[in-house]
Structures are given as structure tokens and as C-alpha cells.
Amino acid sequence: xxxxxxxxxxxxxxxxxxxxxxxxxxxxxxxxxxxxxxxxxxxxxxxxxxxxxxxxxxxxxxxxxxxxxxxxxxxxxxxxxxxxxxxxxxxxxxxxxxxxxxxxxxxxxxxxxxxxxxxxxxxxxxxxxxxxxxxxxxxxxxxxxxxxxxxxxxxxxxxxxxxxxxxxxxxxxxxxxxxxxxxxxxxxxxxxxxxxxxxxxxxxxxxxxxxxxxxxxxxxxxxxxxxxxxxxxxxxxxxxxxxxxxxxxxxxxxxxxxxxxxxxxxxxxxxxxxxxxxxxxxxxxxxxxxxxxxxxxxxxxxxxxxxxxxxxxxxxxxxxxxxxxxxxxxxxxxxxxxxxxxxxxxxxxxxxxxxxxxxxxxxxxxxxxxxxxxxxxxxxxxxxxxxxxxxxxxxxxxxxxxxxxxxxxxxxxxxxxxxxxxxxxxxxxxxxxxxxxxxxxxxxxxxxxxxxxxxx
Amino acid sequence: xxxxxxxxxxxxxxxxxxxxxxxxxxxxxxxxxxxxxxxxxxxxxxxxxxxxxxxxxxxxxxxxxxxxxxxxxxxxxxxxxxxxxxxxxxxxxxxxxxxxxxxxxxxxxxxxxxxxxxxxxxxxxxxxxxxxxxxxxxxxxxxxxxxxxxxxxxxxxxxxxxxxxxxxxxxxxxxxxxxxxxxxxxxxxxxxxxxxxxxxxxxxxxxxxxxxxxxxxxxxxxxxxxxxxxxxxxxxxxxxxxxxxxxxxxxxxxxxxxxxxxxxxxxxxxxxxxxxxxxxxxxxxxxxxxxxxxxxxxxxxxxxxxxxxxxxxxxxxxxxxxxxxxxxxxxxxxxxxxxxxxxxxxxxxxxxxxxxxxxxxxxxxxxxxxxxxxxxxxxxxxxxxxxxxxxxxxxxxxxxxxxxxxxxxxxxxxxxxxxxxxxxxxxxxxxxxxxxxxxxxxxxxxxxxxxx
Numbered sequence: 001x002x003x004x005x006x007x008x009x010x011x012x013x014x015x016x017x018x019x020x021x022x023x024x025x026x027x028x029x030x031x032x033x034x035x036x037x038x039x040x041x042x043x044x045x046x047x048x049x050x051x052x053x054x055x056x057x058x059x060x061x062x063x064x065x066x067x068x069x070x071x072x073x074x075x076x077x078x079x080x081x082x083x084x085x086x087x088x089x090x091x092x093x094x095x096x097x098x099x100x101x102x103x104x105x106x107x108x109x110x111x112x113x114x115x116x117x118x119x120x121x122x123x124x125x126x127x128x129x130x131x132x133x134x135x136x137x138x139x140x141x142x143x144x145x146x147x148x149x150x151x152x153x154x155x156x157x158x159x160x161x162x163x164x165x166x167x168x169x170x171x172x173x174x175x176x177x178x179x180x181x182x183x184x185x186x187x188x189x190x191x192x193x194x195x196x197x198x199x200x201x202x203x204x205x206x207x208x209x210x211x212x213x214x215x216x217x218x219x220x221x222x223x224x225x226x227x228x229x230x231x232x233x234x235x236x237x238x239x240x241x242x243x244x245x246x247x248x249x250x251x252x253x254x255x256x257x258x259x260x261x262x263x264x265x266x267x268x269x270x271x272x273x274x275x276x277x278x279x280x281x282x283x284x285x286x287x288x289x290x291x292x293x294x295x296x297x298x299x300x301x302x303x304x305x306x307x308x309x310x311x312x313x314x315x316x317x318x319x320x321x322x323x324x325x326x327x328x329x330x331x332x333x334x335x336x337x338x339x340x341x342x343x344x345x346x347x348x349x350x351x352x353x354x355x356x357x358x359x360x361x362x363x364x365x366x367x368x369x370x371x372x373x374x375x376x377x378x379x380x381x382x383x384x385x386x387x388x389x390x391x392x393x394x395x396x397x398x399x400x401x402x403x404x405x406x407x408x409x410x411x412x413x414x415x416x417x418x419x420x421x422x423x424x425x426x427x428x429x430x431x432x433x434x435x436x437x438x439x440x441x442x443x444x445x446x447x448x449x450x451x452x453x454x455x456x
Numbered sequence: 457x458x459x460x461x462x463x464x465x466x467x468x469x470x471x472x473x474x475x476x477x478x479x480x481x482x483x484x485x486x487x488x489x490x491x492x493x494x495x496x497x498x499x500x501x502x503x504x505x506x507x508x509x510x511x512x513x514x515x516x517x518x519x520x521x522x523x524x525x526x527x528x529x530x531x532x533x534x535x536x537x538x539x540x541x542x543x544x545x546x547x548x549x550x551x552x553x554x555x556x557x558x559x560x561x562x563x564x565x566x567x568x569x570x571x572x573x574x575x576x577x578x579x580x581x582x583x584x585x586x587x588x589x590x591x592x593x594x595x596x597x598x599x600x601x602x603x604x605x606x607x608x609x610x611x612x613x614x615x616x617x618x619x620x621x622x623x624x625x626x627x628x629x630x631x632x633x634x635x636x637x638x639x640x641x642x643x644x645x646x647x648x649x650x651x652x653x654x655x656x657x658x659x660x661x662x663x664x665x666x667x668x669x670x671x672x673x674x675x676x677x678x679x680x681x682x683x684x685x686x687x688x689x690x691x692x693x694x695x696x697x698x699x700x701x702x703x704x705x706x707x708x709x710x711x712x713x714x715x716x717x718x719x720x721x722x723x724x725x726x727x728x729x730x731x732x733x734x735x736x737x738x739x740x741x742x743x744x745x746x747x748x749x750x751x752x753x754x755x756x757x758x759x760x761x762x763x764x765x766x767x768x769x770x771x772x773x774x775x776x777x778x779x780x781x782x783x784x785x786x787x788x789x790x791x792x793x794x795x796x797x798x799x800x801x802x803x804x805x806x807x808x809x810x811x812x813x814x815x816x817x818x819x820x821x822x823x824x825x826x827x828x829x830x831x832x833x834x835x836x837x838x839x840x841x842x843x844x845x846x847x848x849x850x851x852x853x854x855x856x857x858x859x860x861x862x863x864x865x866x867x868x869x870x871x872x873x874x875x876x877x878x879x880x881x882x883x884x885x886x887x888x889x890x891x892x893x894x895x896x897x898x899x900x901x902x903x904x905x906x907x908x
Contacts, residue, residue: 092701114711139712140594172459173631177647179654180728180743187700187714187743187756193631200633204593204644218609249546259568276634291634291641304641400721 026096028074032103038096040072047072047074048170053221054157054216056128059403061086063127066151068115069134073097076108079130081431087123089113115144119150119310127154133219135160135198138181139190142173145205148224148370150310155225158202164194173197195220206308208287228280228287238323239283240269240301242331243366243382244422248304252410255335261307262291266300266380267320267328268369278392279303283389284316285332297376297456300367310334331413347398347405348441355443358387361418363449375455381423384414385438385446392419396441399423401451402434429453458637459617459630459646459671465639482528484554487586494555500833501528506528507667507675508611514538518607520580522569523588527551532560533584541577543567550904569598570693574605574762581608587673589614589652590637593644595629599659600712602682604762610678612656619669620649627651649674660761662739677798680760682732682739687776692753693844694780695858696874700756703878707768707787713759714743715785718874720751721774733757733772735785736764764780767854774886794852798885799895806837808865809888809898815872822901829875830858831900834868835888848873849887849894875902 026040028047037044057063061083067076070088077100080086081393087109088097097110111123115138129152131145138144148156152413161183163176176192183189193201195212199222202210214221244266247255265281281303292304303320311338320328327388362384365373373379383399394411397419404426412420421438433452439445458464460482480494481499482814491498511517515537521530524542531554532600534540540562542551544785547566555562565577569837583606585599592598602610615637629647637643649666652674656664661678668675699707700714707713717733728742733755740757748754755772765788771779815830816824823831833848838860847854848871861870871888881904885897 111753140597142593143597172636173633175629175631177627177629177651177654177658178629179658197631200631204633 001374026072027094029159030072030077030096030100030103032075032100033105038100040096042074043201044074045077049216050132050159050221051078053077053216054223055155056082056157056431058082060128062172064124066123066126066129068118068129068148069137070094070097070110073100073108073110073134075099075130075132077104077106078091078111079128080106080108084128087111087126089118089123091115098214115147117329118147118151120312123151125151125153128152129156131156132159132353133161135193136191141191141193142201142205142444145201149206149226152207152224152226154227154334155223156202156207157223158198158280159217159221161189161192162195162215163192163196163218166215167195167199169196171196173200173233175201184288198222203289206286206288206306206323208289226286228282229320231280231326232324235324235326237322237325238270240267240271240320240322240328241319241364241369242267242320242328242397243364243369244380245331246410253310253412254338255307255333256338257307257311257313257335258337263305263307263318263333265303265318265320265331266296266366266378267301267303268364268366269301269325270299271322271324273334274301274322276303280309280321280323281305282312282317282319282321282327284309290333296367296378297374298368300365300369300379301374307335311442313337315329330414332414347395348394350442353442353444355387355440356388358385358389358440359418360385360436360438360446371449371451372454373429373451375425375429375453379425380409381425381436381451382420383423383436383438384415384418384420387419387440387443388417389442392440394421397421397438398440399436399438400445401426401429401436420430425453431455457571458615459632460636465635468638468640471542480526480550482526484528484531484558486524486557487559494528501532502615503670504586504675505529506669507613508677509609509667510536511610512536514582516582518578520577520583522572522583522602524548524551524564527554527560527562528588529584531555531558531560533582534560534562538582539578541565543568543572549690565709570594571599572605573603577605579607580605581763582606583610584898586613587608587615587758589655590647591642595647596655596658598657600761603660603678603760606678606680606762607721608680610661610680612652612674612676612678614652614674614676615643615646615672616649616652616669616674617672618638618648619672620666620674625650627654633824633853647873652676657741660738660740660757660758660864662741664761666678666846680738682734686773686779689777690722691778692719692723692772692774692780694719694770694783694856695752696876697770697783697785698853698876698878703876704852704880705786705855707759707875709759709763709765709787710887714756715740715770716757717755717757717770718748718770719755719772719780721753721754721777722751723774723777723855726753726774729753730775731772732774733770735760735770736768738763742815759785759787765789781856783847783856786853789852797849797852798887798897800887800894806835807839807888807890807893808895809886810834810868812898812900821899822903823875825875825877825879825881825902826903827877829877829879831873831875831886833871833873833886833888835895836868838869838871838888839890839893846888846890847873849889850875850879851884854889 029040029044030038063084065079065084067088076088199210202224211223247261276293288305290303294302317330366380406423408421437445437448483494484492496891517538519533519538519540521542530542543565627650627653656678663679665677695718697717700716733740738760744756767784769782771782811834859872888895
């Protein structure tokens with residue numbers, strides 16, 4: 001693997017750099033308004049070259065930008081020069097940052113915080129985040145990237161030490177671990193990913209897509225976008241349809257944002273041979289890469305993906321498209337602290353019927369996308385109905401197939417007085433047509449709809 | 457190679473299909489002698505347990521089983537007499553069922569490993585951490601949590617990518633973004649054996665021992681205490697210490713903190729394997745040791761996970777030596793506590809500081825802060841006895857003394873202490889403490905910048 005950490009020459013150079021730094025007193029060189037340059041360990045040209053290797057807009061007016069690991073502050077001041085409202089953070093205070101800030105008349109907000117302390121609550125969210133030269137100093141690199149992702153609205157620009165010469169599709173993702181001072185003789189260097197691993201870590205952290213930008217002198221730069229490219233203008237494939245988006249731990253539609261949660265999205269698509277890398281799944285407009293895509297039979301698909309990190313409490317919208325299609329319907333999910341475990345209460349009719357009957361307007365299998373059911377293991381009976389009632393609860397809704405009760409697994413408010421409930425089919429269904437209806441605890445039964453059980 | 461291997465993926469798929477027909481992962485032997493068959497046979501489970509030096513008699517011990525699954529290891533530890541807490545990320549109905557059938561008293565919690573805290577579960581003599589690590593995205597963080605919960609011994613079993621026989625293998629792990637390992641998407645990391653051992657040491661264990669590697673599974677025992685005992689060789693002397701990152705005297709239990717400790721010893725040619733620092737009841741493995749000239753040495757070690765807020769005693773020994781003097785690190789001590797200690801003065805009115813200067817320039821009442829900063833105090837009434845329980849206090853925080861002179865004609869002793877480079881400039885209260893006696897404070901200015 002990397003012989004770098006064993007190389008006496010690399011050690012010597014690192015030590016030389018540290019000596020230079022203590023002599024100069026400044027890490028970044030800094031350029032004042034009058035053109036005066038305060039020399040630092042890293043020259044102005046190298047700093048400019050690094051910034052220019054990323055697609056950072058020249059005009060940043062109206063944008064919030066976070067510079068994590070700001071060091072002497074050259075990048076922060078450059079982003080401010082481009083018009084951004086900049087917050088700079090570092091885990092230790094750099095005196096020259098204060099000095100330069102004063103000399104430049106800068107308004108950059110400078111804070112001393114560990115990566116672990118960065119949350120949307122503590123510093124807000126940002127259009128762009130710079131994450132230069134920090135990752136390999138972290139013992140928990142993926143946790144650090146998840147925190148960066150949760151702060152980012154558009155893109156994070158990540159630069160790190162890497163152990164190889166650029167992304168090599170043939171090499172597995174590896175990460176060297178430095179227990180003591182193996183890397184550069186410094187004890188605060190913890191890990192060295194290869195370029196593939198750096199990119200995989202960024203995707204695993206929750207970014208929609210990760211683009212390799214540059215490789216210079218054992219460092220790689222990647223841009224991590226939170227959004228996918230825009231949908232095709234002229235979609236060639238049929239629009240997919242979501243039938244459920246459930247928590248793979250609990251099988252309901254509620255998520256605990258304090259945990260590493262995974263979503264199973266069940267949808268139908270007429271596209272044959274869909275592949276994982278064709279999926280463009282969004283939560284609240286942020287793209288999330290699919291980790292796994294499985295056919296559930298017929299037109300049915302299941303995609304597994306990570307809930308974006310440190311998502312706030314509330315309702316969130318899941319939608320699906322492929323590289324060839326428009327976006328599907330929106331499926332709402334909720335997140336927040338774990339609700340108290342629901343006591344298993346059966347459906348109980350109210351003393352009097354006070355509400356109008358609901359009206360079923362669609363019934364589908366998530367596998368066929370039609371009213372024809374196959375009896376597959378992961379098949380949902382999805383029922384959509386209209387109701388005048390507000391704030392319906394799952395246990396206030398009853399679904400019946402041929403006058404037999406089936407449990408509502410979850411109930412989703414899809415807006416405008418429309419509701420979706422998902423159930424499983426009764427185990428002993430006979431092939432042929434069956435009657436389905438729904439009621440609430442305060443209403444009479446709805447219209448009856450026919451479904452067909454047609455196992456393969 | 458197990459990762460990206462279609463044969464292994466297919467075998468795993470078949471195992472999972474079998475698991476679904478069995479329902480049980482662990483086989484469990486019921487009181488009747490009857491065995492509930494699981495995917496893992498009793499022989500396989502016993503073989504796994506035998507890889508670790510777990511005593512047969514566990515009476516009076518607390519054991520934590522993380523990733524308990526159906527509970528065979530929990531019930532086995534209970535059978536040996538331990539009081540057992542079992543934890544899993546998802547609730548296993550099988551566990552609860554087996555517990556009932558066995559009449560077991562094992563306490564069962566559903567929790568992520570990252571959420572486990574001593575404040576909520578207490579601490580444990582033995583922690584089992586079997587078959588969990590490679591399912592985690594932040595393995596070192598999890599091992600730090602586990603370390604903080606343990607007082608003695610932790611048994612770690614994990615998938616590894618090699619057999620550990622290559623002495624030149626550098627610590628490295630594979631990262632599995634999706635389903636590369638066995639087709640499962642909850643497998644995240646595959647360390648090689650060297651990396652697994654590094655992870656365990658980095659988490660804060662004093663000693664880490666590789667027991668075996670069987671079929672791509674490594675068994676590692678992690679100890680929180682040093683193996684040897686105090687020897688009879690001359691004691692090293694701790695001269696000074698600081699926080700290796702901030703270069704001051706503050707330490708927080710919640711952070712990843714490193715301690716720099718300067719000491720003197722007659723022994724030469726020390727390596728990481730010759731120096732045994734202890735913090736509180738725990739051993740702390742050196743990260744760096746180097747000679748700073750003559751008989752002076754610097755050792756850097758991680759503040760062990762799980763230390764409680766308060767004054768933590770730190771000492772060390774080298775090779776066959778007796779223990780050094782003890783210094784006390786303030787962990788998350790409150791401003792009020794520091795003020796109380798700074799203003800404390802003993803009943804002995806003859807014990808006082810009559811002068812304070814910079815240790816190099818002898819400027820009165822001012823000390824230049826930076827590399828090699830030193831304060832000299834002229835002290836009356838310092839009880840004549842072992843000077844290794846004499847300390848100076850700066851705003852209530854303790855430092856050992858580096859030098860004490862014989863009394864001069866006026867009866868004053870010169871007491872020197874080396875100060876950390878990163879103390880904040882400003883006025884500080886300094887006292888000298890000897891056993892239970894403390895001088896009244898004197899005020900000294902810490903000034904930034906070097907000597908002119």
C-alpha cells in the first residue's frame with residue numbers, strides 16, 4: 001500500500017514544514033488589500049490553485065459559506081471577497097486569523113469548534129461548505145462527513161490526503177489507519193483513504209453525488225453535491241409511483257433522526273432492468289444514493305437508502321425518479337424522537353356515526369401497480385381514500401377484505417383530505433375477485449372496490 | 457477474499473435462508489438438556505467463547521454482552537455466576553423467549569452501541585463485543601464507548617480481511633459502501649488484523665492481545681490495566697505535564713484528550729513498551745515517547761475513556777521501576793472548585809510564599825509563558841520530608857515541582873516548577889501545597905512573549 005508513511009523523506013519534509021511554520025508563524029500566506037503579501041507556509045499560488053480546482057462560483061453574493069478547518073483564513077477571506085457571508089471554524093485558535101481579519105477589515109464570523117460540535121442548530125446551514133485538509137485528522141471520518149452533509153444545502157468541497165494516485169475503478173475502498181505518528185510524524189493524523197474510499201465515504205455520509213476534481217501531490221479534491229442533476233427535459237420512461245417508504249428497523253413511516261436510519265422505498269416502474277445507479281431518490285429535495293435496488297416482482301422495486309444525516313424533526317417528502325423519468329408522487333414520512341410505543345389497540349367504532357363515509361379512489365399492489373395482487377412476501381395492499389375527517393390515526397381506520405378485518409400497518413396523510421393506508425393481504429386468499437372497503441371509527445363504510453388475487 | 461466474492465455472497469444468502477427456517481441464530485440448551493437448534497451449533501458457540509481468557513467462575517462480576525442476538529453468550533456468562541446485561545440494536549423475541557425458558561435474570565436493553573453510557577448502565581468487569589464491529593460505520597467511536605464501560609477486560613471478535621500472520625502488514629481497512637461484503641448492506645468495515653489491534657489500542661485500552669484468527673474472524677482481548685506490578689528500581693520523577701493539544705492544564709472527559717508528561721529516569725533507551733502510565737485505576741498506553749535530553753523524557757498518552765470528573769491521580773513506572781510521584785489532573789473541574797483551592801490556606805501560619813519570580817530572568821512577580829517556562833518561589837516553612845507530595849497550584853490547578861533547594865540562611869527554600877507553554881496570560885494565584893498544608897496565594901502575572 002502507501003509507502004509514504006514509511007518514507008524518511010516524507011517525514012523529513014513534514015518536519016521541515018513544521019519548522020518553517022513556526023518560523024513564519026503563519027500557515028497560509030495572506031494577501032492584503034494593498035497587495036502586500038504576508039508569507040506563510042503555503043504560498044498564494046498554491047492556495048489559488050486549490051480553490052480554482054473546485055467549481056466554486058466566482059459570484060457568491062447572497063450565499064452562506066462555511067469554512068471548516070480555516071487555519072490562517074485565506075480561503076475564508078477569498079470567499080468573502082467573492083461576496084459570500086462566511087463562517088470560519090477551527091478546532092484551535094489561529095492568532096494570525098484575527099490579525100488578518102483586522103488588516104482586511106473582514107466580517108468573517110470566526111469560531112472555535114470541533115467538527116463534532118457542528119450542527120445545524122449550533123451554526124445553521126450553508127449553501128457551500130469548504131472542508132479542506134481536515135478529514136485525515138479525524139478518528140471518525142464518516143461521522144465528520146455526516147455532520148458536514150447535514151450543514152450543506154448545495155455542495156461541500158472536500159480536500160484530503162489520500163494514499164493513491166487518483167480514482168482507480170479496479171481498487172477496493174481502503175483506508176489506512178495511523179495509530180501514532182506514522183503519517184508525517186504527527187500524532188493528529190488518523191486516517192488515509194485511497195481516492196475511491198474518500199468518494200465512497202462522501203456518498204455513505206449522505207451526499208447525492210460525488211465528483212472527482214483533482215489530485216495533486218498526494219491530495220485529492222472532490223465535490224459533494226446534495227442534489228442530483230436536473231430531471232430530463234424529455235423523459236423517455238414512464239413516471240414511477242411510490243407505494244411506501246418505510247423504516248427498515250420498525251416497518252412504519254416514522255424515523256428517529258438521532259439514529260443511523262434506513263428507508264425502504266417500494267415503487268413501481270415500467271422500466272425493465274433498472275439499476276441502482278439510475279435511481280434518483282429525493283428527500284425534501286436532497287438527493288440520496290440508493291444502496292441497494294431489488295426487484296420485488298412484476299413492475300415492483302425496492303430501493304434501500306440512508307435517511308439523510310441529522311435530519312430535523314417534522315414531516316419530510318420522499319419522491320423517486322430514474323435518469324429517464326419524471327418524479328413520482330410524493331410519499332410523506334415523519335421524523336422526531338421515538339414516539340412512545342403504540343399500545344396495540346384494535347379498531348373500536350365510536351358510539352355514534354358522526355362523519356361521512358370515506359371514498360376509496362385507488363387500490364394498488366406495490367408490485368404490479370394495479371388492483372391485481374400476486375401474494376409476494378413484500379407485497380402491500382395500498383388503499384387511497386378521501387375523508388372529511390382531520391388528524392386521522394392509524395387505529396381509527398379499518399380495512400376489510402371480503403368483510404374480514406386486515407390491520408392497517410401505517411396511515412399516511414397525502415394532503416387535500418386524501419389518505420393512504422398500507423396493509424398486508426390475508427394469508428389464505430383464494431384466486432379470483434375480492435371486495436375491499438374501508439371505514440373510520442366515526443364513519444360508515446366506504447364504497448366497495450374490487451381487487452383480484454392472481455398468483456403466478 | 458470475502459468481499460466482492462459472488463461465491464461467499466451466495467453462501468451467505470443460503471445461510472440466511474436457513475436462518476429463516478431455523479428462526480434461531482444461536483443454539484440454546486434448555487434446563488431439560490434439550491437443545492433448540494440454531495444456525496450456530498453449541499460446539500461453534502463454545503469454540504468462540506474459548507478463544508478468550510474468560511474465567512470459569514464469574515461470581516460477583518458484572519458482564520455486558522453487546523450484540524447479544526439470541527443470548528447464548530449472555531446465558532453462558534450467567535451460568536458462570538455473573539450478573540449480566542445484554543444489549544442489542546434490535547429487539548430479539550427469541551432472546552426474551554429463551555430467557556423465560558431458562559428462568560434467566562439477564563437484564564435486556566435495546567440500544568445502539570453509540571448510545572451506551574456508564575451513567576446509564578454502570579461499568580462492567582467484562583464486556584463481550586462479539587461480531588459487532590464490522591457492522592459499524594464508526595468503529596473507533598464504538599470501541600471508545602465500549603472501553604468507557606469496562607473496568608478490566610473486553611473481548612472483541614470481528615471479521616478481518618487477513619489472517620494476521622504477515623508481520624509487515626500495515627493497519628488498513630476496507631470500506632464497504634453497499635453490499636460488497638457477503639451481499640449484506642449492514643456490513644461497513646473490514647479491518648486487517650493489524651488495523652483491528654490499532655483500533656482497540658487507539659480506543660484507550662492499556663494492552664491488546666490477539667488470541668486467534670479463525671475463518672476470517674479475529675479474537676482480541678483488550679485490557680484496561682497493565683499486566684506487571686510495581687518493581688523495585690529507582691522511581692522516575694514526573695517534572696511537569698500539560699494537555700498535549702491545548703498546552704494548558706484543562707482536560708475534558710467528553711473530548712479525545714492527550715496528556716504530555718515530562719519525567720526523569722536513570723533508565724536509557726526507553727520505547728513505547730517500557731513506559732507504563734496510569735490514570736486513575738487504568739493503564740494508558742504511550743502514543744509517543746522520546747528523549748528530551750539527558751535523563752529527561754516526554755511521554756504522550758490518551759486520557760483513558762470513562763474517567764470521572766474531578767482530580768485524577770496520574771503516575772507511571774518504567775521497566776522494573778517503582779512508581780513515580782503522583783500528579784493530579786483536573787478533569788472538568790468547576791470554576792468554583794478551582795477558586796476554592798486557589799484561596800485555600802492551611803492552619804500553618806509559618807508556611808508561606810515570600811517571593812515569586814520568573815525561573816530564568818528572576819523578574820519579580822512575572823513569569824514569561826512559552827517553551828521552557830518556569831516559575832521560582834521562595835517558600836518559608838516547607839515541611840522537611842518527601843518532596844514528592846509537594847505541588848504548586850496555579851489558579852487551583854496542580855503541577856509537580858521540578859526542584860527544591862536546601863533552606864538558605866533566612867530559612868527559605870527555592871521551589872521551581874515548569875509551566876505549560878499554553879497557559880493564558882493574565883494574573884494568577886499561586887500556592888504551594890505539601891500534604892494537607894497549603895500556603896496562602898500570591899499573585900503573579902503570566903506574560904506572553906519570550907524573554908528579551
